[in-house]
Amino acid sequence: MANIAIGIHGGCGTLAPHLLSEVDWAETRQHLADSLHSAWKILSRGGRAVEAVEAAVVVMEDSPHFNAGHGAALTEHSEHELDASIMDGETLGAGAICAVRTIRNPIKAARAVMEKSDLLLIAGAPADEFAQRVGLDIVPNSYFTTPRRVEALASLKAKSARQEIAMASEAERHGTVGAVALDAKGNLAAGTSTGGFNNKPGGRVGDSPIIGAGTYAANGICAVSCTGMGEIFIRRVAAYDVSARMRYAGKGLREAADAVIAAVGSHKIGAGLISVDAGGKVYAPFNTLGMARGWVETDGRVYVATHQEVHAMGVA
Amino acid sequence: MANIAIGIHGGCGTLAPHLLSEVDWAETRQHLADSLHSAWKILSRGGRAVEAVEAAVVVMEDSPHFNAGHGAALTEHSEHELDASIMDGETLGAGAICAVRTIRNPIKAARAVMEKSDLLLIAGAPADEFAQRVGLDIVPNSYFTTPRRVEALASLKAKSARQEIAMASEAERHGTVGAVALDAKGNLAAGTSTGGFNNKPGGRVGDSPIIGAGTYAANGICAVSCTGMGEIFIRRVAAYDVSARMRYAGKGLREAADAVIAAVGSHKIGAGLISVDAGGKVYAPFNTLGMARGWVETDGRVYVATHQEVHAMGVA
Numbered sequence: 036m037a038n039i040a041i042g043i044h045g046g047c048g049t050l051a052p053h054l055l056s057e058v059d060w061a062e063t064r065q066h067l068a069d070s071l072h073s074a075w076k077i078l079s080r081g082g083r084a085v086e087a088v089e090a091a092v093v094v095m096e097d098s099p100h101f102n103a104g105h106g107a108a109l110t111e112h113s114e115h116e117l118d119a120s121i122m123d124g125e126t127l128g129a130g131a132i133c134a135v136r137t138i139r140n141p142i143k144a145a146r147a148v149m150e151k152s153d154l155l156l157i158a159g160a161p162a163d164e165f166a167q168r169v170g171l172d173i174v175p176n177s178y179f180t181t182p183r184r185v186e187a188l189a190s191l192k193a194k195s196a197r198q199e200i201a202m203a204s205e206a207e208r209h210g211t212v213g214a215v216a217l218d219a220k221g222n223l224a225a226g227t228s229t230g231g232f233n234n235k236p237g238g239r240v241g242d243s244p245i246i247g248a249g250t251y252a253a254n255g256i257c258a259v260s261c262t263g264m265g266e267i268f269i270r271r272v273a274a275y276d277v278s279a280r281m282r283y284a285g286k287g288l289r290e291a292a293d294a295v296i297a298a299v300g301s302h303k304i305g306a307g308l309i310s311v312d313a314g315g316k317v318y319a320p321f322n323t324l325g326m327a328r329g330w331v332e333t334d335g336r337v338y339v340a341t342h343q344e345v346h347a348m349g350v351a
Numbered sequence: 352m353a354n355i356a357i358g359i360h361g362g363c364g365t366l367a368p369h370l371l372s373e374v375d376w377a378e379t380r381q382h383l384a385d386s387l388h389s390a391w392k393i394l395s396r397g398g399r400a401v402e403a404v405e406a407a408v409v410v411m412e413d414s415p416h417f418n419a420g421h422g423a424a425l426t427e428h429s430e431h432e433l434d435a436s437i438m439d440g441e442t443l444g445a446g447a448i449c450a451v452r453t454i455r456n457p458i459k460a461a462r463a464v465m466e467k468s469d470l471l472l473i474a475g476a477p478a479d480e481f482a483q484r485v486g487l488d489i490v491p492n493s494y495f496t497t498p499r500r501v502e503a504l505a506s507l508k509a510k511s512a513r514q515e516i517a518m519a520s521e522a523e524r525h526g527t528v529g530a531v532a533l534d535a536k537g538n539l540a541a542g543t544s545t546g547g548f549n550n551k552p553g554g555r556v557g558d559s560p561i562i563g564a565g566t567y568a569a570n571g572i573c574a575v576s577c578t579g580m581g582e583i584f585i586r587r588v589a590a591y592d593v594s595a596r597m598r599y600a601g602k603g604l605r606e607a608a609d610a611v612i613a614a615v616g617s618h619k620i621g622a623g624l625i626s627v628d629a630g631g632k633v634y635a636p637f638n639t640l641g642m643a644r645g646w647v648e649t650d651g652r653v654y655v656a657t658h659q660e661v662h663a664m665g666v667a
Binding site: 154161238239266275 | 438443444445449450469470471472473474475476477478481552553554555556557561562563564567581582585586587588591592595596598599600
């Protein structure tokens, strides 16, 4: 049987272990495992990589434990503006939306842009309208709000008012979910979805909806989804750079991905990514305290982690 | 004296010669020359590449002959939504705005995002508000409208209603302006600005505001600004791909740029770019009937072209 593979991340802005309860960490790990199961089911039945990526991301968008969909960070205006993108490594087709407010699963809208429009990236209200037109679930902006994000924004604004801190801390700032997959036909795909960062200015767009920066996939090479301060990932064209180092400089996935994390990290920011090569090897480097992540090994064993320790979660 | 260089493009969607009057073509060439003069003045006095790029683009944004700023294409709603980006090859800093409606010179807003904010890309109304806050010229959306664009939209909508044509022709569709520069200190920069395409859906964002796709610059390698159907340039990460082929595969500018135009062109679209390498060699490949373009040679001689024929325009 041909190799299939799935790898996911839930952001490199993971909090220190003591800042959440063990119940919360256990639920986070369970939702990572659920995301992997959902994608593995598709791949093991011969489904396409792009479908598996969408399915994996949807589970994390629906979970309150990740900064995407329900549970997304709040902007400075106490609202949610969401970004997402997806890329099909077989066709190099891609779709993305940014600064949307009412689409329950932004990754589905990104895929719909790819498959049901002539466009690649739609910004703002027209993207919300497009999603509604193609029949996706539309929700009020408040659907995305969770108590944890309300607290985080209030806390940051209070600190800011006391001038204790100008910017959110690394952990409060970042958060993104993403997935990469290899299907049995050898197709690669990648997808990324985010709420941005706590207290972000309205209209700010990071790397998550930017093909080449936050998301990239090309059959025969690799698929990549990034997490970290998007502004730097855009300047470094990070996701595509992994692929370019493999394709043009003949590097393996690990060496290429490490070089990109080093380049992005040279700007003194937290950075991480999930990646898979054409052989199905998943690699998830990060330079922070932790990065929520998971993958399924070829024998179907499921592994998830939020910090250094890796947890076995049974067989998919 | 160290090499300095400036190269510009005014879009690869140039009309066939008989579709405009000789007066219009002469004025188009003169505005290209004005753009080059404006940038050359800065570079020859020791100014920075990023300033020269901005100055060159501003002249084309202010001209009705190019699809950027005044003269921008109209959306399906008979409005203008503008995109721009700029990148400084010295710092790899970059700034961009998309789907803005009231900023007279979008390239100035892109530069302000780079230099006066912590963000890289701002979408929609918040970008207009940012530009106003930093003191840029704000204009009504109607400022951008020219009779030629009103006619083009009406003609396309009429054809569309008669089902004669589903999409705009290549020439009607594309149009973007861009500039690349090398300053006396060896710094490279690139910038791109556009109104998108005739009859574009609201919220559509192309490659012009996307670092890596439409715009890229890195000292010691190259600076690139692209023109053509943005959706394909994003998927191909076109501007960065020129740089990646040079950096990782050891290609020269010409070979790298030709390979990227071939890759993008393989999707059966018109494509062009302006590029300059670290030695100041300007290269402007395109696969269409024509591409408005210009450059200044090291002796200060100014050349512009809209189709195959190159016109000498004196000394800068």
